[in-house]
Amino acid sequence: MKEYSAFSVLRNAFTGNRDWKPAWRKAEPKPAYDVVIVGGGGHGLATAYYLASEHGLTNVAVLEKGWLGSGNVGRNTTIVRSNYLLPANTAFYEHSMKLWEELSHELNYNVMFSQRGVLNLAHSPSQMDDYARRGNAMRHAGIDAELVSPERIARLVPGLDLSPEARFPVVGGLLQPRGGTARHDAVAWGYARGADRRGVDIIENCEVTGFLREGERVVGVATSRGEIRAAKVAVAVAGSTGQVMKLAGIENLPIESHVLQAFVSEALKPLIDTVITFGAGHLYVSQSDKGGLVFGGDIDGYNSYAQRGNLPVVEDVMSELVALFPGVARVRLLRSWGGIMDMSMDGSPIITTGPLPGMYLNSGWCYGGFKATPASGWCFAWTIARDEPHPLNAAFSLDRFRRGLVIDEKGQGATPRLH
Amino acid sequence: MLIPCPYCGPRDVGEFTYQGDANRVRPALDAPRAEWETFVYERVNTAGPHREHWQHSGGCRAHLTVVRDTLTHHVLSAEFVRPGPVAKAGS
């Protein structure tokens, strides 16, 4: 039973669903591969998929220390958008958006990409101007963007507090209609299945514990399941970047790991049909297909590798949610969790060859790497296959910081917690 | 999370502002550019006990050097960055 379809579901229903096969093989590590990808998150899996599908490289392994998708791909608030300001980001994230739009079909796996629109609320005339600048940058790059009035917002988002008495009244917003959400776990599973079907080995419970070196050159990895040699070793471990790169002797990087919490409410009948962000604080919320409000805010703001956060942010996020949507006061928080963010010095990603020969690095995703998953994998695969960046990721180099070529969407400088 | 401010005693993390990695060596203002590049952009990003600066911004406003385990959030020590005129608030 290879291909999924409504028909295959129907046929299996009659046979008691007994014939379904594993979505991906439980592969055993081979002694050597052309490419080993460290990290079975969205980016690692997408990279493997595109190495196979775009570059014909199938002697590839993805090594995941835990269960597949146990990292940030499995714990994000699922927002997908390409509403960036700076040219390098707009081009990259729009490429991602285009890949998203065909992804379920491409993977033969429904990742439930739902283009329900992403609406950023503005609370002052100058914030509207900021959004106009961003929206116009998008329009100039061929991306959909609209400025919306409070009247239109009222129709789009019933239940949002639009009263002038609000502490931070809403004066308008920036809408990207093509933005939306996707089912986070399905993205990992879909890419895993897609890569597996093209011959990639997906190896879970296989932690990289060191790098094999010949001189400067990286020639493989030591893992909890033995040594694996590889012509190319690609690292896509998001929040664990610092830890993993230290295994290769790279002590310093322009990355800090921070904890970001996320929250889900109990399941509700449809209440919020759009992705909403609050502009006078930090809050983003959407409703999952299951009915839970999925939302988050700021990172806790300190270096952390613990996937747990603390109360001050919980309180901030709840107060902002209830300020925006007064009707949810008695709706209840069901669960909270944390993920480790690879915060870069300018808030933009790194997709590059190096820093050592034989090595490739994908990191710096901050709050926003889920939406990047397809393009990140696509560009990283290109970079690995051809040993040079694609024009879409050429700006996401590791030396850009020192050179002053920072891509600083928020204009906060080298203070990772503010990106 | 509580941070034991040497002046104020243990206080909730909400009263503090994270001021980043304290492992970095701050160059002199007129130090060569490369030293500044390293200082500004490079981080050790330790997994385990991490030396870092926190300001007790919602309290005495002193900056502290805190050693905190980034794997567990256990605070191992906290002292003034700028040697202060006061004894530790032990009591």
Place this chain on the structure above:
Amino acid sequence: MTMRRASSGGRIDRTRTVRFTFDGKAYTGHAGDTLASALMAAGVSVFARSFKYHRPRGVFACGPDEPNALVTLISEGVREPNVQATLVEIFDGLDAESQNRFPSLGFDIGAVNGLAGPLISAGFYYKTFMGPVVGSIRGTRAWMLAEKAIRRAAGLGRAGHAPDPARYERVNAFCDTLVVGSGPAGLVAAESAAAAGGRVILADLDATMGGSAKWSSAMIDGRPAAEWAAGRVAALEAMPNVRLLPRTTVWGYYDGNTLAATERVSDHKSSRAKGEPRQRSWTIRAGAAVLATGAQERPIVFPGNDRPGVMLAGAALRHAGEFAVLPAGPVVIFTNNDSAYTAAAGLAEAGAEIAAIVDVRPETSDAARALADKAGGELLTGHAIVHTHGGKALSSVSVRRFTLESGTFSGETRRIEAGCLAVSGGWSPMIHLASQAGGKPAWSETLQAFLPPEPTQDWTAVGAADGTFRLADIVTGAEAPELDPAPAPCLEIASPGKAFVDFQHDVTADDVRLAHREGFASVEHLKRYTTLGMATDQGRTSNIPGMAILAAATGRTIAETGTTRFRPPFSPVSIAAIAADRHGDLRPERRTPLHDWHVERGAIMQPAGLWFRPRIYGDPGETVEQAYVREAKAVRERVGIVDVSTLGKIAVQGPDAAAFLDRVYTNMFSTLKVGRARYGLMLREDGFAYDDGTTWRLSETDFLMTTTTANAGRVMQNLEYWLDTAWPDLRVALTSVTDQWAGAAVAGPKSREVLAACVTGTGLDDDALPFMGIVHGEIAGVPVMICRLSFSGELAYEVYCGAGHGRHVWEALMEAGEPHHIVPYGLEALGTLRIEKGHVTATEIDGRTTARDLHLDWMLSGKKPFIGSALMDREALLAPDRLGLVGLVSLDGRALTAGAHIVERGDREARDSIGHVTAVCFSPALGKYVGLALIRGGKARIGSRAHLSDPLRDRFGPVEIVSHHFFDPDGSRMHG
């Protein structure tokens, strides 16, 4: 009807009748009832419809474990969905509604989903709706159409839009010992902690303290357990160092032994007292925590196990003991352990008829056998329930002989009539909080349960929470039957039919096996693929059976399979309760001393960070543009006054203050004379522009620094950071004095005359008060400090006085300005005046521009290093194609738009953005629409033409690129 009210017994107050409604129908119950117990007593058996198959469901548990009986409460017009009926204390006027059913609870169209069962098994949606399909339904559209329907069918209760008028508050508590749970173990722990003299808090989620002692048939110290507990509670209550928190759920265990709890202060009342919150959030910083959270019972999975009338044995006992609600018909007990025999005996004692005890084990202990005798009915050891029968309520069960080791059946299937099937699959310690603050829980093969992990914080677990299930091991002086706490390792009876694991999410045993077949073999994958354990009860009753089934499928032990991760909250908490006092009061408001004056004067106030500032002082009928043009014109022609109190003000004091400023500003301050001010620029350490403002030298060692309003707090923190971490040797004191000073800028050709008319004690002419000079005098008897500086480009003064006198001085200035028709002006006019002068603000110093980009390179001292000097000369920061500041003039006579982009070609499709517009206005001084822009190449383009491109607002048009110094470029007006 499955349940009835016993004629006596229970802890309800039968003398008090409480009236409430459920689905619009009126019911009565007694004080002390829960919604679940009162409705069951009234004969209600179906409480809700399940999530996916819309199956009818009844009460299954008692307390926070309840997976089925979720209702929506409505009060004050506000909806509270998904509340467990087992936790709602009834009161007069309570209004509850069932959920997830259409058109009604009794008849629900959604139930057809049940027929499609195999089609919509776990994960089916990943395999369908992948698009692209034909025609216009491409890409993800096919899915989005299906999604609409799925979303509507999913979800549980419905939330509303009405704001919640109730209040919430937070309380910070400190104690030496926090005891969570007031069962026998918690009471003992609280007493001993209290006796040691420390401060003790004892919290329990129940309305009355005592935990299981409240309905236990055990004796302690020769008294019924309930009496014993009541005595302990009274003793604790009397101690000054003990605080009891009933109705308080401890839901989060955070770092630093900080625990979060929510007290339901008035949810059980018809009305709230004045000032009384609905709920109170407790943030408890505890020296140590004692987790006495008890244990929860889990079911056995078998076909038909979700029929209303099937419930947990302990829950049946508790309903009888606490609320005198009994099964109406015969009761069958189904168990894999001894504890259910206590339930059987207790139910019988309360008046229920026990038809049979079905035990999967071949034998049972003597103590259990004695209880079975007491209970009456058949004892069927070595048997199992294989199915249940009935419609929306249980009528009978099917029983077969069962071999525990092999899990196989033999002999005939027998039907036993039953109105209630009380099931026990053993007990799991409530390790939720412990796991939040601990390592991985450890599986006990004996108890068939996960025990608390190694603590990573200061807590201990006691009582059933720690796997100590025998009361005698918890309390000395307890007498209870010597039962075996170890259950048989049997959590599923595999037999044909839909057997539910997660009731609320309709996850069946087959779903678990399907997930495994598809490779989702990690517990965490199982959870995410099937949603087992992700419902509002977080798998309280389903996780352990689910893991057992998965373990069996994989051939691993449960210990190897492990459990999913526990996360806050312990049980769902209202969002507003966590927001607490910030519900309805998100952030404080900051007001200048002149705030009331502005409002009285009709200013439109605009939020600026936490501050409010006048945008315009509109005259009746004026547009915003008319108003700011009028205000700005008045400044250019006569005189205007603006409130500048929000500027950040920092006292920089000490012998090394000047040296400090030299390091943080790009320009020199040590050379500044006392009584003079200077405009200063700060960079970030990475060499980009950061903030600007004037700094006044008040004495050799005293400076008053001003910052932009937006950056005030950050600049202060940065200065403190540099002082503490970089130059601890400098003797400098930094103090925020923003609020000490009210500030008014008086600007315009007549400004000197205005001041002259009200200032005493100082000269104001060029000698006494030159440009950037500072003098001290008085206005209306109030000491003032006046600096002659200008943001508007006119002759202008900033007048500072003590904030408490702000209004006095402002009004005196207004009066003195009366003859010159002085005009107060707001942010729009302020912006207009600064655009005309080409002064930069936050839209240009946006964190991405350098001093050079903004033509402020003249401020970069070459004589000294400063913060940012080391990195400001990197090639990329000097590149000629960087965005640089220029002025723009509209060539089509129409307004420019901030946020528009600039393109070189004049057609609407041009997409070659070379920069963007940062600020715009109609310039009364120039009589045109002008703006500032950041444009690639900057100054090099001056004199050329380009085009505005604002597709968002459909504004396109030609512009001329000019110098940003539009007006009076040589500054003669402000010097004059």
Place this chain on the structure above:
Amino acid sequence: MAEPLSPLGDAWRPGSHGNFRDGTGVTLTETRPGSIVQVTAWPDTDDAVRAAIRDSVTLDLPAMPGSGVAGEALSGFGIGPGRYLLAGSTEGLETKLRAAIAPETGAVTDLSHGRAAFRIQGESAEWVLSKLFALDFAEAAFPLGHGRATQHHHDITALIQRTAPDGFDLYFFRSFARSFWHALCRACEDVGYEVR
């Protein structure tokens, strides 16, 4: 010269409010001290600064962090390393301190207008304050005369001194005064409060 205006404006509503079921829980007053002054010592001049304070305005501040003295006419307490807040009922405290403390010894900063001062007194004072601040207000943890620098939410810095067994003086940034006053009154409502 006119009296300085209160930052509270019409938010100041004297009289009884809230729930008086159990009597008056607390009284609230805006104390309006004539002088509020901050004194900062250099790392090696803390003793000298305290000596100068003692000699010039006769307030004997102990060296222990956060300790202080609460008096009728003059109070003072430590608010940070080498930093003290002094409040007096009359004006002119800054001038006296400036005369006694040369720049080489320390810095004197006048905050008379920059900070608003409220007093909360009564048997529920600790209860009410514990709703607003993450501080242990029990007398053993927060003795008479002692002071604490803390914050309300993230935004409002507060300096608090215990001035009576059941009373505290609170100092705030003036611009936040009205907002904080609202929060304070709200927190008092369940115990009944009197504004005087």
